[in-house]
């Protein structure tokens with residue numbers, strides 16, 4: 001492997017560790033996040049990205065369902081939530097859920113991504129029913145649903161342990177957990193942006209429990225608001241520790257803060273430089289994660305294309321009906337077609353591969369699809385039972 005050329009000796013020291021497959025420390029991460037030249041950093045992250053995933057860039061065919069925007073919490077970064085009696089409040093009926101699933105089927109989606117607010121009046125059964133209605137309408141679709149914040153809320157509602165909650169949801173048809181609700185783990189930052197919701201230890205405990213039950217999950221980090229570099233690196237290291245323990249995370253998704261219509265609207269949006277730097281630092285620090293996702297909806301298509309050479313290997317998907325980012329001012333389209341995703345990936349010099357939620361190749365034959373082998377060798381060596 002050719003090392004990135006830099007006149008910066010501290011950078012070269014870190015690059016030598018990466019070349020030798022050695023783990024980076026908190027101090028290394030801080031240096032990369034705050035001082036390293038962004039192009040050298042990107043090149044280093046790209047080496048790791050290509051080592052793990054070659055020239056492939058993954059995407060999936062998916063659709064979103066946010067069954068309600070009514071939420072008991074008031075995260076200062078959130079533009080999506082609604083008070084119970086506000087004009088913008090909505091809650092899906094079973095019939096509306098069925099319609100969304102049939103739309104997903106019509107579009108050949110392999111995944112439905114389900115997250116929403118914590119409704120003041122809905123009991124745990126209502127959330128189980130959402131999963132059951134989806135599953136009964138179309139059993140083939142993978143349900144990636146309910147973040148750790150929601151699981152924590154269900155435990156509060158039922159006074160039952162996390163493994164019981166997860167088992168009930170799984171029996172109803174849940175396939176995996178999305179990575180939302182992680183925000184920034186540091187407690188002082190959390191108290192400023194999402195004071196009352198599940199704390200970092202609970203978020204970690206819920207993902208650990210899910211992994212122990214054989215459910216895969218994703219992880220996220222919301223950056224570009226009030227946090228500092230030390231909080232981002234601490235966040236990544238806490239995820240790396242849990243991944244060492246369980247191996248159950250599939251992908252990491254850095255989420256760029258969108259300020260419009262939020263309680264933090266006075267803050268600027270992260271720049272393209274910060275987006276790319278965060279992707280690259282994440283790729284380098286999370287040496288035990290197979291995939292880093294550049295979520296095109298929030299990065300914008302151009303930055304997401306460049307991110308494919310800064311450490312990212314995945315773009316997420318067709319993402320029809322996205323609300324969380326669009327309520328917060330995202331100017332990206334509300335969905336992309338498969339041919340648009342292919343074009344984006346090919347223009348960026350990568351080879352598009354359709355994957356399912358569990359990172360297996362999707363094989364299409366007209367309107368029918370099936371799943372094949374894991375998309376990269378690392379995925380097949382994972383010990384979790386699916």
Ligand code: V47
Nearest residue numbers: 077078178179180181218220222255256257258328
């Ligand atoms: O937890 C909310 C974030 C998350 C804003 O697992 C915001 O594949 C930026 O987790 N600006 C939910 N971010 C979305 C999420 C996700 C998205 C895509 C893929 C996956 C996956 C998971 O969205 C929340 C919060 O961190 N968020 N409001 C905002 N204004």
Ligand code: SF4
Nearest residue numbers: 071073075078081117
């Ligand atoms: Fe509610 Fe989630 Fe928005 Fe927080 S981020 S206010 S928990 S919908």
